[in-house]
Amino acid sequence: MDITHILDGLNDRQREAVGAPIGNTLVIAGAGSGKTRVLVHRMAWLVEAQGVSTHGLLAVTFTNKAAAEMRQRTEALLNTSARSMWVGTFHGIAHRLLRMHYKEAGLPQAFQIIDSDDQLRLIKRVMRSLAIDEQKWPARQAAWFINAAKDEGKRARDVPSGDDLFQIAHKKIYRSYEEVCDQGGLVDFAEILLRSHELWLNNADLLSHYQHRFGHLLVDEFQDTNTIQYAWLRVLAGKTGRVMAVGDDDQSIYGWRGARVENIHQFSRDFAPINTIRLEQNYRSTANILIAANKLIGFNADRLGKELWTEDGHGEPIRVYSAYNDLDEARFVVERAANWIDQGGSPDEVAVLYRSNAQSRVLEEALLQARIPYRIYGGLRFFERAEIKNALAYMRLLHDRHSAVAFERVVNLPPRGIGDKTLEIIRAEARRRNVSLWQACKDGIVAGAFKGRVANAIINFLKLVDDLAEIALDQALHEIAETCVSATGLIDYHSKESGERGLARKENLEELVSAARQFTGDLVFPTMSAATQSQDRLPEAGSALEAFLDQVALDSGDTQTETGPALQMMTLHSAKGLEFPLVFLVGLEEGLFPHRMSADEPGRMEEERRLCYVGITRAMQELYLTYAETRRLHGTDTYNRPSRFVGELPAEVLEEVRMRGAISRPMGGMNSRFFEEPVEGGLHMGQRVKHAKFGEGIVMQCEGGGDRARIQVNFENAGAKWLMLGYANLAALD
DNA sequence: CGGGGTAGGTTTTTT
DNA sequence: ACCTACCCCG
Numbered sequence: 001m002d003i004t005h006i007l008d009g010l011n012d013r014q015r016e017a018v019g020a021p022i023g024n025t026l027v028i029a030g031a032g033s034g035k036t037r038v039l040v041h042r043m044a045w046l047v048e049a050q051g052v053s054t055h056g057l058l059a060v061t062f063t064n065k066a067a068a069e070m071r072q073r074t075e076a077l078l079n080t081s082a083r084s085m086w087v088g089t090f091h092g093i094a095h096r097l098l099r100m101h102y103k104e105a106g107l108p109q110a111f112q113i114i115d116s117d118d119q120l121r122l123i124k125r126v127m128r129s130l131a132i133d134e135q136k137w138p139a140r141q142a143a144w145f146i147n148a149a150k151d152e153g154k155r156a157r158d159v160p161s162g163d164d165l166f167q168i169a170h171k172k173i174y175r176s177y178e179e180v181c182d183q184g185g186l187v188d189f190a191e192i193l194l195r196s197h198e199l200w201l202n203n204a205d206l207l208s209h210y211q212h213r214f215g216h217l218l219v220d221e222f223q224d225t226n227t228i229q230y231a232w233l234r235v236l237a238g239k240t241g242r243v244m245a246v247g248d249d250d251q252s253i254y255g256w257r258g259a260r261v262e263n264i265h266q267f268s269r270d271f272a273p274i275n276t277i278r279l280e281q282n283y284r285s286t287a288n289i290l291i292a293a294n295k296l297i298g299f300n301a302d303r304l305g306k307e308l309w310t311e312d313g314h315g316e317p318i319r320v321y322s323a324y325n326d327l328d329e330a331r332f333v334v335e336r337a338a339n340w341i342d343q344g345g346s347p348d349e350v351a352v353l354y355r356s357n358a359q360s361r362v363l364e365e366a367l368l369q370a371r372i373p374y375r376i377y378g379g380l381r382f383f384e385r386a387e388i389k390n391a392l393a394y395m396r397l398l399h400d401r402h403s404a405v406a407f408e409r410v411v412n413l414p415p416r417g418i419g420d421k422t423l424e425i426i427r428a429e430a431r432r433r434n435v436s437l438w439q440a441c442k443d444g445i446v447a448g449a450f451k452g453r454v455a456n457a458i459i460n461f462l463k464l465v466d467d468l469a470e471i472a473l474d475q476a477l478h479e480i481a482e483t484c485v486s487a488t489g490l491i492d493y494h495s496k497e498s499g500e501r502g503l504a505r506k507e508n509l510e511e512l513v514s515a516a517r518q519f520t521g522d523l524v525f526p527t528m529s530a531a532t533q534s535q536d537r538l539p540e541a542g543s544a545l546e547a548f549l550d551q552v553a554l555d556s557g558d559t560q561t562e563t564g565p566a567l568q569m570m571t572l573h574s575a576k577g578l579e580f581p582l583v584f585l586v587g588l589e590e591g592l593f594p595h596r597m598s599a600d601e602p603g604r605m606e607e608e609r610r611l612c613y614v615g616i617t618r619a620m621q622e623l624y625l626t627y628a629e630t631r632r633l634h635g636t637d638t639y640n641r642p643s644r645f646v647g648e649l650p651a652e653v654l655e656e657v658r659m660r661g662a663i664s665r666p667m668g669g670m671n672s673r674f675f676e677e678p679v680e681g682g683l684h685m686g687q688r689v690k691h692a693k694f695g696e697g698i699v700m701q702c703e704g705g706g707d708r709a710r711i712q713v714n715f716e717n718a719g720a721k722w723l724m725l726g727y728a729n730l731a732a733l734d
Numbered sequence: 735c736g737g738g739g740t741a742g743g744t745t746t747t748t749t
Numbered sequence: 750a751c752c753t754a755c756c757c758c759g
Contacts, residue, residue, distance in 0.1 A: 063748065091749045115749080189749045224748095256746070356745050361750090378747085412735090419735050554749060573746045595745050611746080634744070635750040740756085 003049045006041055006077065010034075017277045018042045020244070022050065024271040026222075026264070027246040030308045031293070031617035032284030032579065035246050039218055040070060042244055043085075044077040046216055054078075054085040058214040060233070061089055062221050064555045066577070070220070086214070090229050091189060092554055094196035097210075098187070099550075104206060105199045108185040110400050113553035117384060118405050119143055119188045126176045137169050145170040146177060150190035151226045151258040153197065184404050190228070197232045211238040222247030222267070226258040234270060243271055249304045250297050253573060253611045255603065264304065282308045284579050284620050286315025288653040292623075293616045295650045300606045308617070317655035318623045320646060325630040326359075326587075330366035332626060332659075333584045337567060338370055340582050347373055348565040351580040353572050353615050355593035358633065359586065360569050367567065377570035382557035387494045387505040388512055392552060394484035398469040399545050402436035411437075414493035417457035422450070438462075464488065477544045478517035485509045515557065519548050572615045583619035585612075588627040589640035612645045624657075625649075688733040696733065 007015050014034055017027050018041040029035035043059065046052040059074075061067045071087040086093060095113070098105050114122070123146070124139045149159055156175035161167065181187070187195065200207040217237055219225070222245040225233070237243050245267055252261040268274055282290055290308045297303070323329035337350050352363055360376055367374045382388060390413055393406040400406070412418045429449070430440035441458050444450055450458055468487055472480045485491050494505035568580065572593075587593055593612070598604035616623060627642045690696050 089749065095749095113749090116747095192749080254747075257748080358744080358750095381748095415736065417735070421735090556748075571746060592745095597745060607746095632750080735759105737759090738757095740754105742752105742754090744750105744752085 003045065006044045006048060010037070010041065011281055013277060013279050013281065014038050014041075017244075017279065018045050019049070020275050020277065023242055024267075024274045025242075025244045026267055026274050026276045027244065027279060028264075028276065028304055028306055029246050029248055029279040030282060030306050031248065031251060031614070032282040033279035033308070034283060035248075035279065036066075036070065036073070036220070038279065039220060039244070039246055040073045040077060043074050043218065047078060047082075052216060054082040056213060056215045057085050057087075057218070058093070058216070058236075059085070059087040059218040060093060060220065061087075062224055064089055064092070066220060067092065089554070090232070091192050094192045094232070095550070095554060097196045097199060098192065101199060101203075101206060104203045105195050107187070107195070110402075111185040111187050112396070112400070112403055112405065113192070113550065114186050114188050114405060115384065115553065116143070116189070117389070118186075121408075122180060122186070122405075123173065123177055126180055127173055130172060130176055132169055132173065137166075137173075142170055142173045146174045147188075147190045148258060149174060150188075150194045151228055153194060153228045153231055155194075186405065193228045193232060197228055197235065200232075200235050207235065207238075210236060211241060214241060217241050217243045219243065219245045219247075223249050223252040223261050223264055224254050224259045225263045226260060230260070230263045230266070237271070243267075248306075250300070250306065250610055251576065251614050253576065253607060253614060255607050278306055280306055280308055282310045282617075285310065285617060286312055286621060288314045288316065288318060289616060289619050289623055291653050292318055292649045293613055296609065296616065296645060296648050297613045299648050300609055314653075316622050318625060318649070318653050319655050319657050321624060321626045321657040322642070323626055323628040326362050326628045326632055327366075329586055329626050329628045330362045332657075333363060333586060333624070334366040334370045334372065336584070336624060337367075337372060337582070341372065345582065346565045347567045349581040350584075351568040351570070351575065351578070351582070351618065352584045352586060353570060353575050353618065354585075354587050355572060355595060355611075356587075357571060359592075363569060363586070373564060373566040375566040375568055377568065377574050382508070382511070382515075383552050384556060385505075385508055387490065387508055390490055390494075391481065391484050391488075391509055391512055392549065394465070394468070394488050394490070395480060395545060396549055397438075397465050398472050398480065398484070399549065401438045401465065401469075404437050407437045410488070411461060414489045416461060417453055418461065422454050422458070425449075472545075477520045477548055478513055480545060481513045481516035485513060516548060519551065520544060572611050575618050576614050579618055579620055581619075581621045582624075583615070583622070584624045584626065585615045586626045587631070588625050588643035588646050589631065590643055591638070591640045592631070592633075593643055594645070609645065609648075612643075689730040690733055691728060691730055 007018060010018060011034075014037065017025065017038045020042075027035065027038060029038065039059065043057055046057065047054055059067075059070055061070060067088045071082075071085070074085070074087070075082055088096070098107060098111070102109055102111060120139055120143050123142050124134070127134055127137070127139055127142065149156075156171060156178045159167075159171045159174060161171060181191070200210070214236065217233065219233065224247075233243070245264075247264055249261050249264050252259060255261065268276070285293075285308075287310055290310055294307050321329070321332050323332055333352060337347075337352075340350055341347055354360065354363075357378055364374065364376065383392070390410055393403075393409040396403050396406040397410065408423075411423065426437055426440050426444065429444060430437045433440065433443075435443070441462060445455065445459055445462070448455075464487075468483055471483060475483065491506060491509050494509065495502045497505060568578075572585075590596075591599075594605055594608035598608050625646060627640075627646065629639065631638050631640065688696060
């Protein structure tokens with residue numbers, strides 16, 4: 001077979017990776033070095049040059065988007081629709097295994113995936129029934145604890161008991177939560193992975209079947225794997241599987257949610273002997289951008305080591321702008337973005353990246369004013385919106401009348417007179433007799449347990465759902481969706497909500513119906529979403545609803561409908577994997593980026609630096625870094641020094657932007673160098689100081705001298721205070 | 735039962 | 750500043 005089209009157009013390193021001898025391979029792929037390309041070509045090479053069946057390939061990614069892209073590009077390269085090839089997210093693939101082998105996994109056939117929102121509700125209920133004080137142990141924290149344990153492969157019984165109250169309380173919650181999930185056939189995200197790992201450990205035959213089937217495993221973004229994902233992979237690979245892991249330790253930015261960069265190191269040991277290949281040639285950015293990125297990331301210790309280079313020229317310098325405040329920063333960004341567009345650039349070539357979502361607001365207003373079209377990524381995902389989840393809950397009830405999660409959600413939505421009191425009675429009855437909430441209602445009505453208005457309300461609800469289910473039998477998926485949106489009264493209820501919200505919710509519900517229509521279309525002509533669908537049990541008409549509900553649980557429906565070119569705004573985290581000709585990295589201030597929450601633990605600071613590295617390496621041609629001396633955050637003004645990351649960049653590729661025309665600055669002494677300007681008493685502007693009574697704060701300004709010198713300090717807890725320098729007795733912290 | 739007021743809490747996000 | 754979750758009252 002002619003395989004030149006697979007190896008042509010690759011550089012030496014890429015070709016080395018694609019054609020690496022069959023065996024375990026680690027590809028350290030720097031930003032913009034063509035890592036997806038390598039993965040895709042490797043798969044094509046295995047198939048066409050090595051005669052491996054697409055049936056024996058398993059490719060794992062983290063996001064549905066990445067999985068879809070990989071499948072699509074591989075199919076394009078192979079010029080076939082490789083439906084037998086397993087390409088998906090860790091969760092998607094593990095879920096598919098659980099559906100196929102639910103019995104061996106100890107799950108009911110109708111097990112239901114719950115999202116983090118459902119999970120939190122459930123945990124709250126569990127805590128209430130355990131009479132655990134939610135003030136003392138916030139439910140969010142408990143959810144975090146449980147998920148972290150599961151990510152580490154630990155069941156409640158595996159959690160060390162310990163003698164501190166925190167551990168005891170959380171272990172108790174975990175155990176009880178586990179019970180509730182088991183009873184209701186509920187599977188949270190972490191559970192999908194944990195359970196499918198156990199599925200293999202407990203079923204040797206099954207494991208050996210899959211080990212035999214998947215002779216070649218490919219893993220994308222390997223630095224983002226957590227303990228359970230790594231274990232899962234290791235078990236599946238066994239002694240015979242060949243793994244190609246592609247990743248970049250310098251782009252590991254998800255340590256805070258359990259990802260372990262160490263897995264890259266571990267891989268070399270557990271999968272020895274391995275072939276390591278580095279991809280360092282960058283095809284994305286100018287040399288100046290890469291010089292800056294290399295220098296910055298050099299401040300981190302324990303790297304595998306890697307230096308990006310390019311054949312391209314130096315390009316523009318990296319421009320640094322010191323804004324007076326966040327509004328000035330936004331104004332600057334918008335002005336420069338407008339210039340880009342005026343000079344013939346497209347808005348969608350421009351990205352504004354920030355550390356936290358709260359920063360988008362000012363920028364948004366400025367863009368609105370300048371009439372630059374923009375799109376904000378992040379925020380609530382489509383299928384996570386309350387109104388959508390309500391409609392989906394009705395759809396689930398039609399499919400499975402016994403789903404407690406769905407029942408709880410819509411039993412009184414729109415309001416129909418079944419309140420907390422009544423619900424509590426239903427719950428208690430269901431628990432006592434060990435039946436579903438639905439069943440408890442039905443039986444309760446027969447037994448005459450409810451009176452008058454309440455009884456009527458319940459009867460009406462039961463009848464509504466039963467009737468709709470009856471109708472749904474002859475309906476296509478999108479018609480069922482339509483029914484659940486309209487006939488339930490949801491759309492009327494939601495559109496009546498105040499102001500813009502009502503309109504938005506109405507539109508979202510309509511969008512759901514078209515998503516359902518789209519989904520049915522995809523079943524007939526599998527396209528992108530096929531990546532997450534289970535191809536082994538496709539279109540039987542009756543299962544379309546089931547398939548839709550599953551799909552929706554694992555795919556947040558992020559596919560935004562493109563409406564013309566728009567400037568992109570997103571957090572640094574969501575920018576990973578993307579590239580833009582013009583990038584603005586805003587809010588480079590100590591406390592914001594690096595974020596103050598990451599200041600204490602040393603590992604976290606390095607992760608912040610990697611985040612900055614990710615941000616810088618998104619830029620292809622031009623990069624702007626901005627920071628503001630004053631920023632309004634959570635309603636109060638904060639005063640921060642420029643980020644240490646700015647100082648870590650090589651001066652020779654930076655250029656400070658000075659604005660034409662003076663900007664009025666209310667106080668003297670607040671210029672761009674304020675962090676270096678001396679104040680008396682060995683303190684300087686922006687210095688962190690500690691006061692006996694007010695705690696820690698930052699020096700903002702000073703006036704006067706000698707005995708009358710006064711200093712303004714913005715305290716974290718006490719706010720801004722003017723103090724007499726002579727009496728304040730401030731301790732310098734830096 | 736349901737709407738409205740208030741207290742609390744605000745890094746990052748996928749599945 | 751703003752959103753959300755919960756509590757209290759009509």
